[in-house]
């Protein structure tokens with residue numbers, strides 16, 4: 001028998017469950033789309049675009065909704081008189097403010113004239129961008145900066161770009177749509193940036209189980225062969241994802257994983273057991289990704305707690321954790337941070353849900369203190385730590 005053969009008893013088009021797949025229809029986001037339309041109306045009328053800030057947790061349809069509305073805007077403009085709109089997207093993930101500007105400049109340049117992502121002064125690249133914008137044929141440009149929270153506190157661009165029409169760019173009207181997965185990002189912006197970037201704000205809320213069910217039904221119709229999903233599979237996936245995150249991406253991940261498990265096992269249909277197993281695997285994957293992304297200092301703190309946990313000693317106080325941490329940091333020859341810094345790491349790890357904290361009060365004599373214990377399965381932590389090359393030997 002051949003090792004590979006085409007076909008599956010489960011999937012018709014599994015790509016329909018992948019993240020980069022664009023469904024034909026956007027469902028359950030009518031209110032947000034309406035707000036979007038209103039915010040874009042000045043642009044359509046030929047006025048200066050209003051800047052728009054879109055925010056909400058990951059997986060709630062921000063990117064998809066923005067794509068839909070801007071695709072329509074681009075298509076409808078053949079009926080506009082005296083207005084032509086160019087839309088430029090940039091995903092800012094892992095880019096600095098400076099790199100973003102250079103990439104924006106290059107949107108308007110062809111290969112030999114593109115600029116390299118370093119080597120120019122900040123002012124120079126800004127001026128290059130203004131000059132490209134002034135030279136455009138279109139009357140309007142809309143920049144979509146997706147995952148704009150990557151910019152962090154270096155927000156000069158978010159000050160300059162939304163108000164470049166005030167003096168630097170006179171020939172083309174420029175608007176900015178910023179999309180952020182991070183609720184706290186808006187608050188972290190300086191007041192002057194907030195007021196120019198956030199002329200309109202659109203908030204995307206997490207989906208509830210009914211909404212997720214409809215989104216899943218639409219995608220499952222394309223992804224799976226007829227009748228392979230047991231009746232309760234979609235409601236179950238929707239309920240699990242709604243309880244946990246309200247993210248359509250999360251729900252689609254579980255459904256895809258459940259289907260893959262069924263296929264691997266050569267089942268003829270996808271069952272609730274597949275769903276339950278898939279949910280655990282997806283959760284584990286998400287936690288592991290987050291753990292892996294932490295800096296080495298946090299990994300050392302986790303390592304200390306993991307050791308104490310294995311010796312059955314948690315919940316433990318900070319001082320105990322610190323001693324084990326200090327020892328581990330010395331062994332790999334890295335900075336030993338002060339106890340206060342470790343306190344911050346501990347708070348951060350607790351906020352992210354990796355540690356459980358409980359407060360103890362020993363009255364007048366002992367005072368108040370905190371105790372920490374590991375709140376994720378130890379194998380997951382171990383796997384993640386193993387992938388930090390600086391500390392793998394310590395495990």
Ligand SMILES: Nc1ncnc2c1ncn2[C@@H]1O[C@H](COP(=O)(O)OP(=O)(O)O)[C@@H](O)[C@H]1O
Pocket residue numbers: 018019020021022023025026027028029056057058059060061062063064065215248249252
């Ligand atoms: N209302 C919706 N209708 C159909 N699919 C959706 C909807 N909302 C989200 N999705 C799907 O969920 C996934 C995540 O959506 P996305 O727009 O990328 O989220 P965000 O940008 O908020 O993180 C994508 O695969 C997208 O197609």
Ligand SMILES: [Mg+2]
Pocket residue numbers: 059062063064146
């Ligand atoms: Mg997105």
